[in-house]
Amino acid sequence: MTELSPELKNTYDLTVAGAGPMGLFTALTAAQKGLDVCIVDYKEEKNIGNKVCGDFMGESVIGFIKDNLNLDYSDIITNKLNHMDLYSPDGTVISMPSDGVMIDRHEFSQALLKDALKAGCTLYKSCICKEPVIENGYVCGVNIYDKDAEKSSVIFSNIVVDATGAAGILRKKVCDNESFDSSFIERDIKPEDMSRSYRQIIKLKNQLDNADTGKMILLPGPGGYYWVFPKYADTVNVGLGIAGNHKEENLKEMLEAIMAEDEIFNGSKIINEGSGVVSTKRAIYSPVGNGIMFGGDAAFQTNPLTGGGIGPSIGAGFMAATIAAEAIKNNDVSQESLWGYNRLYYDTDNELREEYKADLFDGGKHPGRDIIRILVQSLEDKQVDWAFKNYVNNSTVSKLISADSSLTFGEKAGIAIDVAQNPFLLKIGEVIPLMKEMNKAYENYPQTPDLFPAWKNEVDSIYAKVYNICG
Numbered sequence: 001m002t003e004l005s006p007e008l009k010n011t012y013d014l015t016v017a018g019a020g021p022m023g024l025f026t027a028l029t030a031a032q033k034g035l036d037v038c039i040v041d042y043k044e045e046k047n048i049g050n051k052v053c054g055d056f057m058g059e060s061v062i063g064f065i066k067d068n069l070n071l072d073y074s075d076i077i078t079n080k081l082n083h084m085d086l087y088s089p090d091g092t093v094i095s096m097p098s099d100g101v102m103i104d105r106h107e108f109s110q111a112l113l114k115d116a117l118k119a120g121c122t123l124y125k126s127c128i129c130k131e132p133v134i135e136n137g138y139v140c141g142v143n144i145y146d147k148d149a150e151k152s153s154v155i156f157s158n159i160v161v162d163a164t165g166a167a168g169i170l171r172k173k174v175c176d177n178e179s180f181d182s183s184f185i186e187r188d189i190k191p192e193d194m195s196r197s198y199r200q201i202i203k204l205k206n207q208l209d210n211a212d213t214g215k216m217i218l219l220p221g222p223g224g225y226y227w228v229f230p231k232y233a234d235t236v237n238v239g240l241g242i243a244g245n246h247k248e249e250n251l252k253e254m255l256e257a258i259m260a261e262d263e264i265f266n267g268s269k270i271i272n273e274g275s276g277v278v279s280t281k282r283a284i285y286s287p288v289g290n291g292i293m294f295g296g297d298a299a300f301q302t303n304p305l306t307g308g309g310i311g312p313s314i315g316a317g318f319m320a321a322t323i324a325a326e327a328i329k330n331n332d333v334s335q336e337s338l339w340g341y342n343r344l345y346y347d348t349d350n351e352l353r354e355e356y357k358a359d360l361f362d363g364g365k366h367p368g369r370d371i372i373r374i375l376v377q378s379l380e381d382k383q384v385d386w387a388f389k390n391y392v393n394n395s396t397v398s399k400l401i402s403a404d405s406s407l408t409f410g411e412k413a414g415i416a417i418d419v420a421q422n423p424f425l426l427k428i429g430e431v432i433p434l435m436k437e438m439n440k441a442y443e444n445y446p447q448t449p450d451l452f453p454a455w456k457n458e459v460d461s462i463y464a465k466v467y468n469i470c471g
Helices: 021-032 060-069 105-118 169-176 251-260 310-329 335-346 351-356 366-378 381-391 395-401 409-421 424-443 449-470
Strands: 011-017 037-040 056-058 077-087 093-103 122-124 127-135 138-146 151-162 194-203 213-218 225-232 235-243 269-279 292-294
Touching (some): 021 037, 021 060, 021 105, 037 151, 056 060, 060 351, 105 122, 127 169, 151 169, 169 292, 424 449
Parallel strands (some): 011 037, 011 151, 151 292
Antiparallel strands (some): 056 093, 127 138, 213 225
């Protein structure tokens, strides 16, 4: 066992590895519930929150935090986006209402951190989580390396939360440890289920006429997308992402080529830029094990269609802290005791989801959206263009997708003609029922671990059918 340094030999109720939104909100909520919490992050304290991000989230996040933690973070909002324009590869646009806001991501994390420390949390800054401490089949702490002190130490705790981001450092380590039962935990993610992104914060020469409207554009070619989100009337968050299995593309060059065609960027100035990765798949089937919980990007808790993860991370942090507090109170941190986190995260009837909208508590719907992502990535550009022009806005087909039984003979005939002229619609017609089947499977998420293997087999079989259709 690694020797304890005098200043790091404390034992905590909860160790949170990673100071992103999920980690910080878990720590803050747990501390408010009376737990003794420490936070470990590899960054210096002042740099926590500096991350490549779209800076977009649902406004309901602010209301949720105020209602449940009595903290007002409304001052982190820099702009409200009342509209979101979605573009197909050929430029066909669909305008949708939006209740999202742009935020100062760094200030948000700094505010969460400040309040977490005020609530009694301990911060181990500039410290790398190297691996979990495992004894008797339970995670009971973490080995860390202090970059400033240049030494390794151990932190013990009743529960560890892996919020280490897309790297999933502790998730991979527990899966590699033969003394820990990780049979319910997914270690890896396929490259095509990740998105490489490059983003710039741009100061424009002139103010925007439509600063309340965001843009998301599907790019021609390798499953890419491009966004322009106004942070202020004269400043935008602009970037692009492509599937992780397309590694040969230079994202910065791609972004700059796209921006060169848009006159709003003439005379603009780069304020900040950087690259990153994000999961675009459904979350891991089970984000708990004996003594450990997973959340945020470490558990792939993002919206598969948009890559948005701030809202889901805040919701997951609240749930994780709630279940952790109950488990510690009951002196039982087993996988079974922590299973309530799984149930809450995937509960499609969660009353909090109804009150605060889908951005925070929509985990049970994400797998169905993951199937739509797989479908869209399998279509050719011209097929996506056709869908935008004729399919998405077509109320008849919308009824078909939602299993509306009120279709008239004329509507059915119209759909049949569309299919005859566009055979790829047969693929869509095969995949949509599987999406509904997936939604139903998650409505019946196993209430106890013993029911999990059979449920997982059912879900895996649905995915196998989807990939058989989509390739």
